[in-house]
Amino acid sequence: GKPIELLEPAILRHKISEPVLLLGLEKFAGLDIRVRASGGGQVAQIYAIRQAIAKAVVAYYQKYVDEESKREIKKILNTYDRSLLVADPRRKEPKKYGGPGARARRS
Numbered sequence: 001g002k003p004i005e006l007l008e009p010a011i012l013r014h015k016i017s018e019p020v021l022l023l024g025l026e027k028f029a030g031l032d033i034r035v036r037a038s039g040g041g042q043v044a045q046i047y048a049i050r051q052a053i054a055k056a057v058v059a060y061y062q063k064y065v066d067e068e069s070k071r072e073i074k075k076i077l078n079t080y081d082r083s084l085l086v087a088d089p090r091r092k093e094p095k096k097y098g099g100p101g102a103r104a105r106r107s
Contacts, residue, residue, distance in 0.1 A: 001034060012046045019054040022080055023073060031060065047083070054084040 007013050014021075020028055035052045037045040054077050061070040077084045093102035 001036060007046065009042060012043060015046055016050050016053070018050060018080070019057060019077065019084060022076055023057065027057065027061075027073065031057070051084060051087065058085065 004013065004016055007016065033053055033056060035049045037048045037052075039045075040048070058070055058073055058077070061073055074085065095102055099105040
């Protein structure tokens, strides 16, 4: 793995730290976070890491702290950007027979 400071592209480096910046360092005080991303491109991996960190904090507060602080964290993250907690379900549609792509057909 790499530390956050070495991630490329540099422009999206602060995207990963968005959950930390939104919630404050005190919410992350007792946490050691390690995330491994594979597949997709660099930008997709950065967004996946960002989402994994946000979801992990919510799960940690649900399991080890109290329900009220979990709700508060979810509310903060959802008001900023819903994609921090909810994945985008869109995927590539598979190619079908009889044409060059998923939807295109011979006429």
